[in-house]
Amino acid sequence: MSAIKLNKHKIFKKTDNVLFYDISIKESNASDLVIHESAAISPPNDDLGNKQFYIHSHQIDNNRVISGSRTFELINFSWDRPYQIVKLNRDSGALKIPLNTYHRSVSGEKGSIVINQAQRDDLFETNKEFRPVSVVKNEKLNNILKTVKPIIYKI
């Protein structure tokens, strides 16, 4: 399986300097709003400056940039190309991040606003789904970062 799936919006009305977007995602049952005030990183690096990643077992993310730009780094051991990097802006649509995909994101210099139109199952618990994993604690993850050349998408 390969990674990149985008759920595009529909612009359903335009008036002078105003755009109306339909951003509905039928399967979504939760919405998180994540604001980076500057070139912030989610999750932040660990105390020694190593990259950290989130991975969800009970939430599929659909991350949609509303303002600014955000670059997502995705690693999934089951993909043919396990390391993928996607740069999103407001026109990109929502990036779907499947279950069990390590992911982190970095904003452009001016920050970004992202709405995550998530799909949670009944076993979702906030305190379990948002535990950052440092690359130094996961040899397989660290190995991919060091040895695999990422596919880089600009969408």
Ligand SMILES: [Fe+2]
């Ligand atoms: Fe996530």
